[in-house]
Amino acid sequence: MWKDFLYFTKTERTGFYVLIALIFVVFLIFWTIPLIFPSAQVNEQMSETAYREFLASVHQKDKNWNYNDYYINKKQEIILAPFDPNTADSITFVRLGIRPYIARNILHYRAKGGKFRTPESFAKVYGLSPDQFKLLKPYITIGDNFLKKADSLRQFAARAGQDTLKYYKYPEGTVISLDDADTTELKKIPGVGIGTAKRIIAYRQQLGGFYKVSQLQEISHLSAELNRWFIIKKEPIHRINLNKYNVERLTSHPYINFYQAKVIVEHRNKKGALKSLRELSLYEEFTSKDLERLAPYICF
Known part of the structure; x- marks a missing residue:
């Protein structure tokens, strides 16, 4: 009975022996290749090392990316x-x-x-x-x-009824107060149009008032030739309290940038209220020129 299951013909036995021989040869080849060609093993090790170095560099770039982006934005x-x-x-x-x-x-x-x-x-x-x-x-x-520009005759007719002195210009030698002049008065200065007049008014509001005429040159495209038309009457200047406002409010002033505002707020949080500008001179964000021009606009 058992011979029916375990008995093989001569052809089957020959095939079985050939299969075992082939398996043995394959194992023998894989075992002898590193001995015959040692460079293959070295190259494999080098490839593994290069792959690990590549992964490490990718991780390092990922790690450094956020830091660099933060550093650029911060600076x-x-x-x-x-x-x-x-x-x-x-x-x-x-x-x-x-x-x-x-x-x-x-x-x-x-x-x-x-x-x-x-x-x-x-x-x-x-x-x-x-x-x-x-x-x-x-x-x-x-x-x-x-x-x-006006786009209808109706608007043109409405403007025609305005003050006939609209295009009047001041003669040479006239001076006006830079502290309180409005756009109508500014437009009477030769060379000053509505756009320039609005820029002067806007910058005066941002500053809190002018304390010297030369501050006009801080407005783009305004030359010193314009200064001869103005005087300062020492009108009260609106001051900002450095111990009261947050970063956003402080940076709205033209003389305080974002990093200077952060220094002010952090100083208040760590050391208490500011008492003088001398305390800010200890920080590299503030130069002597910064403090000098800022002095008329701040209080404590």
Whole structure:
């Protein structure tokens, strides 16, 4: 009975022996290859080492990426100043805190003939968030060449009934108060249009008032030739309390940047209220020039 299950024909036995011989030869080849070709084993080890080094470099890049991105963002200084979105260059936009790709969108829009007629039209720039526009809006100035033109005879007729002295210009030798002049009075100065007048008023409000005429040169595209038309009457200057306001409110002042505002707030949190500007002179973020021009605008 058992022979029926375990009995093999001569052909089957021959095939079985050949199969065992082939298996033995294969094992023998794999066992002798490292001895005959040692370089293959070395190359395999080198490949393994290179693979591990590659993985380590990838992990290191992933680890360093967030740090570098944070470092770049932290060191980028945001300088809020009046600007015309129709003429400002990419560097100006980046200094205002606008990301490079958004600046490229603006330049591309202008290259195709696009114009910003009102500050609100700048809010439509692709990529610009509502919060960022809200921060930049007080600094947007539209040049006279880009202001929205009247588009109907009715509007023209309404303007015709206004003051006939609209285009009157002051003669040479006239001086006006830079502290309280409004746009109507500023436009009477030769060379000053509605756009320039609005920029002067906006910068005066951001500062809290002028304490010297030469501060006009801090406004872009205003030359010193304009200074002879103004005097300072020493009107009260609006001061900001360094011990009261947060970072966002402090950076709204043209003389305080983001990093200086952070120093002020961190000093208050760690060492208590500020009592004098001398305490800020200990920080590298404040130069003597920064403190000198800031002095008339702060209180404790």
